[in-house]
Amino acid sequence: MEPATGLKLDFNNKLTLEEFPYIIRWRDDRCKRCGQCTSVCPQGAIRPAVKYTRVIESGGDTPKPRPVRRIIHVIEQVNNIDNYCTGCAVCTLVCPNNAIEPEYNPQNKFLFYKNRGGEGYKRGGRRNDPGVSTLDRLKFTRISMLTDPALDAGRHEFRVRSYIGRILPPEDLPLKVEDGRLVLDKSSGKFIPPVREIFPIMIGSMSIGALSPTMWEGLAMGVAYLNEVEGIPVVMCSGEGGFPPRLLKSRYVKYFILQIASGYFGWDSIIHTLPYMTEDPAAIEIKYGQGAKPGDGGLLMAPKVIKLISEIRGVPQYVDLPSPPTHQTQYSIEESVMKMIQSMSMAFGFRVPVYPKISGTKTAKAVLNNLARNPYAAALSIDGEDGGTGAAYNISLDKMGHPIASNIRECYLDLVKQGKQNELPLIAAGGVGKKGNLAANAAALIMLGVSAVSVGKYIMQATAECLGNEYNRCNICNTGKCPRGITTQDPKLYRRLDPDKVAERVVEIFKSADVELRKIFAPMGRSVELPIGMSDGLSIDDKAIAERLEISYAC
Amino acid sequence: MCRLAAITSAKYFSPMENILALETMKEGHDGSGLGLTLKDLGGKFKELKNYPILSGICSRKGKKNLDEYMIGLGFKLIYEWTPKIRPVRGIIRRDHYFARVYDYPEEWQEKSFKDKEDLLMNTRLTLRRMGEADESIFVFSFYPDVITLKEVGDPLELGEFFGLDKDNLEAKVIFAQGRQNTNYQIYLYACHPFFLQGYCTMTNGENTAFVPIREFLMSRRFPGYVGYNSDSEVFDHILHYSVRQLGFPLTYYKDIITPLKWEEVEKRSDREALSLIKQSLRPLCIDGPNMVIGFVPDGTCFMVHDSKKLRPGVVGGVKGKYSLMSELCGLDKVIPNRDKSKDIYPMKYDMVIVSPEAREVKLWNQLQA
Numbered sequence: 001m002e003p004a005t006g007l008k009l010d011f012n013n014k015l016t017l018e019e020f021p022y023i024i025r026w027r028d029d030r031c032k033r034c035g036q037c038t039s040v041c042p043q044g045a046i047r048p049a050v051k052y053t054r055v056i057e058s059g060g061d062t063p064k065p066r067p068v069r070r071i072i073h074v075i076e077q078v079n080n081i082d083n084y085c086t087g088c089a090v091c092t093l094v095c096p097n098n099a100i101e102p103e104y105n106p107q108n109k110f111l112f113y114k115n116r117g118g119e120g121y122k123r124g125g126r127r128n129d130p131g132v133s134t135l136d137r138l139k140f141t142r143i144s145m146l147t148d149p150a151l152d153a154g155r156h157e158f159r160v161r162s163y164i165g166r167i168l169p170p171e172d173l174p175l176k177v178e179d180g181r182l183v184l185d186k187s188s189g190k191f192i193p194p195v196r197e198i199f200p201i202m203i204g205s206m207s208i209g210a211l212s213p214t215m216w217e218g219l220a221m222g223v224a225y226l227n228e229v230e231g232i233p234v235v236m237c238s239g240e241g242g243f244p245p246r247l248l249k250s251r252y253v254k255y256f257i258l259q260i261a262s263g264y265f266g267w268d269s270i271i272h273t274l275p276y277m278t279e280d281p282a283a284i285e286i287k288y289g290q291g292a293k294p295g296d297g298g299l300l301m302a303p304k305v306i307k308l309i310s311e312i313r314g315v316p317q318y319v320d321l322p323s324p325p326t327h328q329t330q331y332s333i334e335e336s337v338m339k340m341i342q343s344m345s346m347a348f349g350f351r352v353p354v355y356p357k358i359s360g361t362k363t364a365k366a367v368l369n370n371l372a373r374n375p376y377a378a379a380l381s382i383d384g385e386d387g388g389t390g391a392a393y394n395i396s397l398d399k400m401g402h403p404i405a406s407n408i409r410e411c412y413l414d415l416v417k418q419g420k421q422n423e424l425p426l427i428a429a430g431g432v433g434k435k436g437n438l439a440a441n442a443a444a445l446i447m448l449g450v451s452a453v454s455v456g457k458y459i460m461q462a463t464a465e466c467l468g469n470e471y472n473r474c475n476i477c478n479t480g481k482c483p484r485g486i487t488t489q490d491p492k493l494y495r496r497l498d499p500d501k502v503a504e505r506v507v508e509i510f511k512s513a514d515v516e517l518r519k520i521f522a523p524m525g526r527s528v529e530l531p532i533g534m535s536d537g538l539s540i541d542d543k544a545i546a547e548r549l550e551i552s553y554a555c
Numbered sequence: 556m557c558r559l560a561a562i563t564s565a566k567y568f569s570p571m572e573n574i575l576a577l578e579t580m581k582e583g584h585d586g587s588g589l590g591l592t593l594k595d596l597g598g599k600f601k602e603l604k605n606y607p608i609l610s611g612i613c614s615r616k617g618k619k620n621l622d623e624y625m626i627g628l629g630f631k632l633i634y635e636w637t638p639k640i641r642p643v644r645g646i647i648r649r650d651h652y653f654a655r656v657y658d659y660p661e662e663w664q665e666k667s668f669k670d671k672e673d674l675l676m677n678t679r680l681t682l683r684r685m686g687e688a689d690e691s692i693f694v695f696s697f698y699p700d701v702i703t704l705k706e707v708g709d710p711l712e713l714g715e716f717f718g719l720d721k722d723n724l725e726a727k728v729i730f731a732q733g734r735q736n737t738n739y740q741i742y743l744y745a746c747h748p749f750f751l752q753g754y755c756t757m758t759n760g761e762n763t764a765f766v767p768i769r770e771f772l773m774s775r776r777f778p779g780y781v782g783y784n785s786d787s788e789v790f791d792h793i794l795h796y797s798v799r800q801l802g803f804p805l806t807y808y809k810d811i812i813t814p815l816k817w818e819e820v821e822k823r824s825d826r827e828a829l830s831l832i833k834q835s836l837r838p839l840c841i842d843g844p845n846m847v848i849g850f851v852p853d854g855t856c857f858m859v860h861d862s863k864k865l866r867p868g869v870v871g872g873v874k875g876k877y878s879l880m881s882e883l884c885g886l887d888k889v890i891p892n893r894d895k896s897k898d899i900y901p902m903k904y905d906m907v908i909v910s911p912e913a914r915e916v917k918l919w920n921q922l923q924a
Contacts, residue, residue: 147556148761149844149865156863159816163834170801170835175828180804181924182828195834197817419774421767422838525763528814528862529840533767 015079021110022087022102024077030099033073037091037100042474042481042493045085046100049076075100081113088467088474090483104472111394120395122299124477124487126292126388126457127397130470133386133431134405134545138444141539141554144525153515153522160517161233162425162452162530164283165195165353165378169423193378194351196282199226199234200530201442201513203506204383204429204454205259205285205357207239209300209309209321210390210477212494215464215486218502220247222463223255225503226510234510235282237454240298240323242266242312248273257283259357260344261298263323265313274347283353283378284344288326288336288367291387291404291430293396294359298323301391303480306489333370341376353378360384360402360430368411372420379425381454382407386431388457390487391478404430405448409549412449412533421533425451433458434470438509439516448549449533460486463505464497556866557747558583558733559757561848561879562889563856565912567597568876570704570724573731574714576878576885583882584733586709590746592755593702593726595854599634600700606633606656607675610696610703611682612743613651617691621682628678629660636702636724638717646708646716654702672698672752676779683744693743696750702726705746727912728850732757745784749791752779753852756794758787759881760844760866765789771838772796790847793839798851805851806919807832809906812841813862819922848879854911862903870907870916871898877913 017023024046038046051072058065077085085102092101114121144150151158174188203223208216219236226234240261247253248270258281260267289295300309300321310317330336337356344354355378358367364382371377384404389397408428415421428450432441434457442453460466464486468474477487485497521527524537531537539554540546546553560576562568570591577584600608613621625632634656640648663674679697686692695703702724706713710733714720732747747757762768765786772780772792777800780792790812797803797811814833820826843861846868850856858868858879870879872890880886886898901907904921 142763144761144763148763151842151863163837167834167837168831170796170832173828173831173835175803175831177802177804180806181825182803182807182832183825184827184831192831416770416774419771419776421771421774422835525761525842525844527842529764529837529842531764531767532838533770534764536766 015081015113017077017079018105018107019109019113020079020084021105021108022085023105024075024085024091025101025103026075027099028074030097031075032097034096036094036096038075040090040094040483042088042090042476042479042483043086044083045078046075046091047078049074081116084110086474086476087472088476088483090467120393122391122393122478123397123475124389124391124479125473125475126386128470128473128475129386133434134403134540135431135441135444136435136437137540137542137545138538139540139554140443140520140524140537141552142537143523148525151522151525151527153518156522156527158518158522158527160200160514160521160530161197162200163195164198164235164425164427164452166193166375167195167423167425168192169419191350191375193376194353196235196353197233198282198452199232199510199514200446200452200517201438201510202234202257202427202452202454203236203459204456205237205239205287206456206460207241207259207300207390208243208312209241209304210239210487212482212485212488212497213308214494214497214499215460215502218463218497218499219459219506220252221499221503222506224252225507227255230507230511232510232514237285240265240287241300241309241321242269244308244312245269245273249276249278251279253277253281254279256281257285259285259287261287261323262325262327263297263321265321265323268314269312271347280348280352283355284348285381286340286344286354286356288356289359289361289383290357290389291359291383291385291401292389293392294361294401295325296392296396297325299391299478301478301480304489309489333367337370337374337377341374345376355379355381355427357381357383359387360404360407362402364402364407364411365414368414368424372415372418372424377424379427379451380411381427381429382411383454384428384430386434387429404428404445406548408445408450409448413550415449416533421449427452427454429454429456439513439520442513443517443520444538447531447534447538449535451530451532459506459509462509463502556583557735557759558885559731559759559846559848559868559879559881560885560889561730561757561856563728563850563854563877563879563909563913565727565875565914567725567727568729569719570726570729570731571714571720572889573729574710574719576880576888577710577731577733579884579888580733580882584710584735586712586733587736587741588705588707588734588746589710589713590732590734590748590757591704592696592730592748592750593724593728594700594755594850595727596700596702597725597727598723599636600656600702603634603656604700606658607697607699608702609653609655609657609679609694610701611653611692611694612649612706613653613686613693614691615650617686618651620685621692624682624685625657629662630657632656633658638719639722641715641718643708643712643716646706646712652704652717676752680778680781698750698753701750703748703750705743707741707743728854728856730755730757730848730850742784744782747785747787749788751791751795752799754791754795754799754849756787756791756847756849758790759846759868762786762789762841762845763843764841767838768793768841775800787845790845791849794849794851797836805855805857805908806906806924809859809919809921811836811839812847812859813921814840815921822922823924825924846881856909858901858907859905860901864903867900869898869900870909871895872913872916874915875913877909877916879907879909
């Protein structure tokens, strides 16, 4: 209890609220002390407190000032660095009287204090970067109008589809002419790699352990609906760490890309279920890296390793699950690509495209060239620096990685030099739809040379209404306390999320992206095939970027 | 938008017929150029069918370099045709216009025609490069039985300029394009028709997918896939690539540039091959707005257009003479006495194929193939 004099002790060893990234604005006059805000705060950053206060009052017929001592109830922000306010604003959401809200403090010194005990600060989500990304600066400037009439997005026949899988070059097709017709030359015995037709925007790898059961279920339902009812072949990547055997055996597995992570988590359950699978998955993605933390392994933190996850991954419950940065059983790219791709292809009877996913990096071209020479490699997925993650060190999220635009462009132009631009599809990820411009970002990447894009964060934010934006996001996906119920395994939290609503939003997002892509492609004069590599359609208001991406400069 | 006039006939005729057809379509070209390709030549050239003809334009300096180069290679000049130039106001006369017939160098005499074709192409490309910087040499084709003429100006005036109305230059297949120069500076190499090793096309419209198609073709590493001063040159190279290089029957040209939907592919008897082509040649798909008229080495002519039919065309005629035009008025001019009810306006899935010597017209349908 504070001394009656009102003097405080010396609290010099504590932090002031000015040091924190968010300061809670609480309004005494509006608050009715219901306590909802403090009970929902995932961080415990606010708490109800009892204060002893002394005021001078005067009243009555002959007012005479006199001191009154009172006990008052307040909401106060904790100034303990471990319980910092993340700005998730769930308190604002539950407050019946708009009496509380977090306010961003741009002067914060959070990172001065957060790395404790010799351990770098880890956070979930991805980098908060309020700057405008290159993808958002790209404009579509080759608009058909009179010399080449624009197509009508609403009237003409459109088909926004792409392929995943290695496509044989025309010179290598096992064809022969018979009676003026081309027929398959079966005597050639040539291997024709499996190819899937997909919607060019796919849901990127978000693992079952990272997402809550309701979130994952919602996404999966949405994807199934898109395929079976809407006829839009959207595929979704399982993320690392396995797949529930029940789903593996179901016919819906054909809409999923199974990811094999560097720790081989979950591979066990897949290989044991293989004999009982009735359908092939859409593809197999071998994860070598991710854009958010290049050269760093995955990390599923202990609170998220519940019974289901521990069963799929074959590990004890509630232990941290770090996966290594690369496949530790492999020695080199050559070996890795050869062994992993060939063995995965073989496991699925050479009927499923198998491709690796790497982080955007200066060495991406080396990997690409190696894949280009491997007839079993089905694609290359490159995840740029804006990619997301379940958990990563702050330093990795903010400072490591290669932006996707130039990385992809370089790789595409390299394929063009080899004449393999259609043979080996490129998939881009990392920052697609970061500012909400999903279709525009995807179209820009396609025109820079990719066959498809992978999107994680945008889908998560838009389908589950993840709180915040690039200035303000709670980024506690890794702690298992996600206030929205997206990335948590705590039933109390994930029950907040209605999987039906998530599924509904997934469907809405893809249908509207389909419309928006048509609205971009039609004025560019493209309708039947994607404008892959149609770089003359793009411009940017920065000479250096224009030169780097080999597109035109417009201002 | 350029206007196109192609005529194929069993008898020899003068290119003036094409030019007059273009004249009726005058609204559609601005007189910024004329391109002519003649195949199956008559007159003096009739006796020289097996010898390659180099068509082009040179400055005085260019002519000297060209002669030196050709002699150096061992080519022997047999015959030279030069137009009897009649000065016309507005057309800037260049020093030398020519169609020269050469005999192959000694060491090439016994080689296969395929080898000779490569020699001719490489020679043409080298000459082109030699004269490109200072515009001292333009060569449009170097191939047996084919002449190409190109110049900047109005088609009718150019016909007069070259004296084509008086000259006995004639052929059985003649392609002509009256140019409308909307996109680029007036540059002779950008003028249609484009010719490569027996395959020739001209196009009515732009090509929105020009860049990826050019990149794809150039990355095939075939030395002849160069130039691309116009966004239509790719159509000729797609034809050359699919028919000559890949050995596909001609109708697959339509399947490549306007691929069927998967549901439609399923209905075709060659569905297995077609699905592989659809994926493998995806970058060569066009979305318009184009109508393409072309011929292949055996003299077969054809017309196709994009699946939206954004630039339609018409084919009509009588047995022994057919005309493939971008406008009906051109057709009326060339073959007025035909049965007009039999005119063909190819639709989305159609390819019109006129057999050599204009014997018959076939309407090939992509769906029912």
